[in-house]
Amino acid sequence: DVQLMESGGGLVKPGGSLRLSCAASGFTFSRYSMHWVRQAPGKGLEWVSCIGGSGRSIYYADSVRGRFIISRDNAKNSVYLQMNNLRAEDMAVYYCAAEIIAATVLDYWGQGILVTVSS
Amino acid sequence: QSVLTQPPSASGTPGQRVTISCSGSKSNIGTYTVNWYQQLPGTAPKLLIHSNNQRPSGVPDRFSGSKSGTSASLAISGLQSGDEADYYCAAWDDSLNGRGVFGGGTKLTVL
Numbered sequence: 001d002v003q004l005m006e007s008g009g010g011l012v013k014p015g016g017s018l019r020l021s022c023a024a025s026g027f028t029f030s031r032y033s034m035h036w037v038r039q040a041p042g043k044g045l046e047w048v049s050c051i052g053g054s055g056r057s058i059y060y061a062d063s064v065r066g067r068f069i070i071s072r073d074n075a076k077n078s079v080y081l082q083m084n085n086l087r088a089e090d091m092a093v094y095y096c097a098a099e100i101i102a103a104t105v106l107d108y109w110g111q112g113i114l115v116t117v118s119s
Numbered sequence: 120q121s122v123l124t125q126p127p128s129a130s131g132t133p134g135q136r137v138t139i140s141c142s143g144s145k146s147n148i149g150t151y152t153v154n155w156y157q158q159l160p161g162t163a164p165k166l167l168i169h170s171n172n173q174r175p176s177g178v179p180d181r182f183s184g185s186k187s188g189t190s191a192s193l194a195i196s197g198l199q200s201g202d203e204a205d206y207y208c209a210a211w212d213d214s215l216n217g218r219g220v221f222g223g224g225t226k227l228t229v230l
Contacts, residue, residue, distance in 0.1 A: 035219065037164075037219075037221075044121065044205075044207065044221060044222075044223045044224040045156070045158075045164060045207050045209075045221045045224065046221065047209070047218065047219030047220060047221055050219065059216065059217045059218055059219075060218070061218055061219075062215060062218075095163055095164070101166075101169060101175065102152075102169060102170055103211075104151060104152070104154070104209075104210070104211040104219065105154050105166065105169040105170065106154070106156070106164075106166060106209075107166045107169065107175060108166075109163040109164055109165070110163065111163055112163055
């Protein structure tokens with residue numbers, strides 16, 4: 001079974017940094033793109049970033065470009081989101097998701113991890 | 120303001136058929152396939168429909184999707200109380216160097 005497990009969330013002050021991790025299992029990790037999607041409290045889903053299987057193709061939402069860095073370690077079956085210069089509006093539940101069944105289709109999701117940005 | 124436009128709410132009674140619309144533009148729905156996600160209260164989103172009209176294994180055939188031009192829709196027939204959830208459309212968008220985009224979500228209430 002495909003499993004995705006996020007970790008690394010927590011409370012951080014505005015301007016601070018946090019690194020999220022997502023450990024994957026149950027599929028050939030290196031073959032598939034991985035995404036981060038977030039959901040602010042009481043709000044809808046917002047796509048954040050994605051990275052291709054080899055790590056060469058990377059895309060970001062305008063709201064995080066220049067502050068967040070997505071990366072992956074295929075040897076560890078993990079994808080990461082380094083979040084720098086965090087703002088109050090970055091506070092959200094962050095989900096990692098796998099694009100397996102077809103391009104741009106997020107067919108498996110983690111349970112989500114909460115990032116709180118507050119002084 | 121979301122790139123894809125959905126009605127904020129929809130409702131129906133058990134057994135009814137409801138549809139949820141999703142409007143985009145040439146750079147997203149007009150070029151790429153549309154996916155739909157269901158988010159039950161307090162849970163992670165779940166893929167409901169992919170590639171405009173394909174149901175993943177395990178999704179009942181009460182759920183169907185369609186796309187025409189720069190718009191898409193999700194139909195739910197035989198509405199059940201367990202269908203009460205938030206529904207999101209999504210697509211790739213090739214503006215601004217490429218990005219994923221979601222609709223604002225539609226909260227479905229089963230009366």
